Amino acid sequence: MRVSRTSCCYSLLILASYIGMGDKVTENIFKWVTNEPKIVNGAANICRLMDEIVSTEFEQKRGHVCSLLDCYKKHHGMSREAGIQECQKGVAIAWKDINRDCFRPTEVPMDFLTRALNFSRFMDVFYTDKDNYTHAEGLMKTYIKDVMVDPIPI
Template sequence: MTEARWLNENHIPTIEEYMRISKKSGAYPLLILTSYIGMGDISTKEIFIWVSNEPRIVNAAATLCRLMDEIVSSEFEQKRGHVCSLLDCYMKQFDMSREAAIQECKNRMTIVWKDINEECLRPTKVPMPFMICVLNLSRFMDVIYKNKDNYTDSNGLMKTFIKEVLVDPVPI
């Protein structure tokens, strides 16, 4: 509802406001949480409570997803009448060019990758398979949003990948 209000009011929020809302509306923490359901008996109530509280690794993964998506899809989304992008927020808040805003997003991506890596390298009370799941979902963002929006463009790279995995798999 907040994003709909921003669109209707032609409002460009601060970067912090935008990220707080868009990380949730992008549903990436929910994707991580639901991926744990398929992990069987090792998925305990405590794991679901842990991931629901958006620990550092989950927050970093959601941020990474949002940043990568924003860089490659903001122009297309603006053409179809979408809410402002993170790039718009950067450009307004810091009076910078689109290119400079993209560079800021890339700089933040470096930081959140470090957060993800640190969380995976440090001993934790959370079993490693759950950390690796977040890591792998983060790696997948690189497939979806590397150089273009392969999520929205269903005829592009993702179609090829899906066909290679499901239609023409490598025989084992």
């Protein structure tokens, strides 16, 4: 999971989202993210595991490299379905870590935790039921059109 978390670059994306927050961002915030707090690891785990669940078959068909799910199945001698169930358990554990950090913010202000939380929420848009990131022509196209072309007037 450590390699998979790193390869999805989620920690970097969360960190980059802090850049526009002005004077609130201190060197300690950047150190906090790079020390892999549970909320940041949880967000990266959700990204990686949800992606694995919906995109592994497609990636295998196009000759993609070995996936986390394939490695887990081979290492534990289990079926694809059992591997997916384990990934789903990992997603549930990651959500618990995120929720725990949000309910008891101690190290950093809630503004920074909310960014990591929102990145995790977005994975439900990308990866629930199918890979809407890779196949953006359906649901994602509609969402982007709703937000960018036909926004709700405020």
